[in-house]
Amino acid sequence: MLTILFDGISTGMLLFVLACGLAVTLGLMNFVNLAHGAFAMVGGYVTVIAMQRFGVPFLATLPLAFLIAAAIGLVLERTLYVHLYGRSHLDQVMFSIGLVFMAMAGMDWFMGSSPQNVILPEALKGRFDFAGIGIGRYRLFLVVICGILAVALQLTLSKTRFGSRLRAAVDDQRVARGLGIRVQTIFAATFAVGSGLAGLGGALGAEILGLDPSFPVKYMVFFLIVVTVGGTSSIVGPFLAALMLGIADVGSKYYVPELGSFVIYAVMIAVLIVRPNGLFARPGR
């Protein structure tokens, strides 16, 4: 029972890291970026390539996955995304879904379509029993990393000057600019961090979710559910939503496997009926 709960939490945490970048771009910057999963895929492949071709140890590839995905995010933001900030959501969706298909075809061309494997260091393999609960080492590692990230993100956004500038830039670009806030730079940095987090999520998730060129489309629905259910006003919302989805998904598949993946959609619908803007909606929007 508690093992299932723990597995659910770790799945949820993983979903959170994968989706929080999307929460930032969609929620704070109000940009519908369906290509988010493509950055996650890039992060996953960075880890795989670094490990297989260059023999970099797993833990060292994680920052690498973050940095490379962030760098690609930054370049794309400056060259492509920047033109679409003012456009309608439909334009943004069409643009980013196009990017997804290009990323998938490109990855297929470079890396082939077969799924890739990440080989974990011995220290993260296996499991141990703690007070009767079986805990997988890698899952515990996920929970710790993701927990730290969640706290750090929430503090950055709510307590630092950068966070307040970002919120100001989102709320009213013109006024923010008038106050001397460099909106473009802030957006670029935020987008890069969001992409980087996706990359990190992809690298961490390769072990559990698997990794192949169809990754961005396969898990897109999960990212979107996390963000819609969580609401887009803060990091706390998607965090709780991700945990809830993780636990609901793992729990339902354990107790009622016949329903398969149906339960999380039911949960999503239920939440959205009660709170159409998600668990934590931004007031006045």
Place this chain on the structure above:
Amino acid sequence: MTFSKTTRRGALTGISVAALALITPFAAYAEDVVKVGLILPMTGPSASTGRQISQAVALYQAMNGTKAGGKTVEVIVKDDTGVADVTKRLAQELIVNDKVSVLAGFGLTPLALATAPISTQAKVPQVVMAAATATITEASPYIVRTSFTLPQATVPAADLATKNGWKKVITLVSDYGPGIDAEKAFGAQFTANGGTVAAALRVPLKNPDFAPFLQRVADEKPDALFVFVPSGFGALVIKQFVERGLDKSGVKLFGTGDLPDDDQLDGMGDVVIGLISTHHYSAAHPSPENKAFVDAYVKANPGQRPNFMAVGGYDGMAAIYKALEKTKGDADGTKLVEAMKGLAWVSPRGPMSIDPETRDVIQNIYVRKVEKVDGHLWNIESEAFEKVKDPVKAAKMKK
């Protein structure tokens, strides 16, 4: 005017005679060529299937020459991207425009089924080199299969479980056509053998985590776990199986050869060592035929290893060549299919034949275990279930 018309006609006649003279050598040449239309998913999610088969087909021609029954065999490769509509359209184009005598390839079941009516109408043999659903050969009297059927590999797995004294087994399959086929074939045979399937778990295809399913297995404590998941996901399941400590708690993990696919086996890591499976082909099959095949394949495609898809393509070409020898080069579709019925030869996989009744493959199914040899992972065969027919059609025949 009449005069000039006549001259014009004369000129035209002259031109057409000249044209005919030009065409005739080509026409004669065309009669000496037998075209094979090879339709494969060369891109998209099943691209590895297309890559393996097309390389094996090219290899067959490199090793055995391009002549069969006095004719030159020419292969035209088309990419259907794994979409049935495209396969069907390409099959039509190949028959009508390219005048192929044989259609071959077919990476997935729906692709083979979509083409079946066309091969029936055009009376063109359809050599299925990959797709493994049992019923495919019933879709057209022109279908001949050189790969395997999923029940053919699954039923021996159930017999193996009984033989090893495993009484209680859980099946875990992906929730899609082949997965459900495997679940049913295994369950029916294992129950008939007196065993118990404690739970039949189906995992959605788009599934983020195998954890809940494997926890069920851990709680039920069966003797063994039978797994069938799409190619490539095997490693994930095995890793999480080991992570959960199921291997140490005495649960045996086994499946069909799709699980330790030779194409990916070496990259799966040491966790797969000891994995038991039943299948018709292992790249480690100890025979001179297989050694020649694997050596040539690796030489032509460095860094790769042939898998059961490749051997299906290789033997598909063998069937076409041998049928052409038998008909002395007559590429008439009906005659070719008749010639293929009952063909028997030693393939890299071991002895195999084409069942004259069902046009499906009859072959040995081997029990294999993943072992590390010279630093690489291989499926090492130990024993064989000999001359296994497709159990689904065999059961129908009995009725």
